[in-house]
Amino acid sequence: MTMACKRATELMSLSLDRPLTLPEKGSLRMHLMMCRHCRRCNRQFEVMHRITSRRREDQEEVESKPPE
Numbered sequence: 001m002t003m004a005c006k007r008a009t010e011l012m013s014l015s016l017d018r019p020l021t022l023p024e025k026g027s028l029r030m031h032l033m034m035c036r037h038c039r040r041c042n043r044q045f046e047v048m049h050r051i052t053s054r055r056r057e058d059q060e061e062v063e064s065k066p067p068e
């Protein structure tokens with residue numbers, strides 16, 4: 001794994017915690033365009049992202065319900 005790959009992976013995992021900034025997104029997308037390894041890795045992060053954001057929505061729904 002090259003330094004660029006390490007950085008790209010960091011950005012992918014960072015995106016699970018917070019939205020990436022524009023320059024971060026740009027450099028990640030650029031790297032994904034030329035690195036097949038990271039593209040595959042990114043797909044797994046996207047799946048994880050969907051799962052975690054769905055879970056977050058569920059929690060919010062529960063919290064916003066008025067007490068019965």
Ligand SMILES: [Zn+2]
Nearest residue numbers: 004005035038
């Ligand atoms: Zn890479």
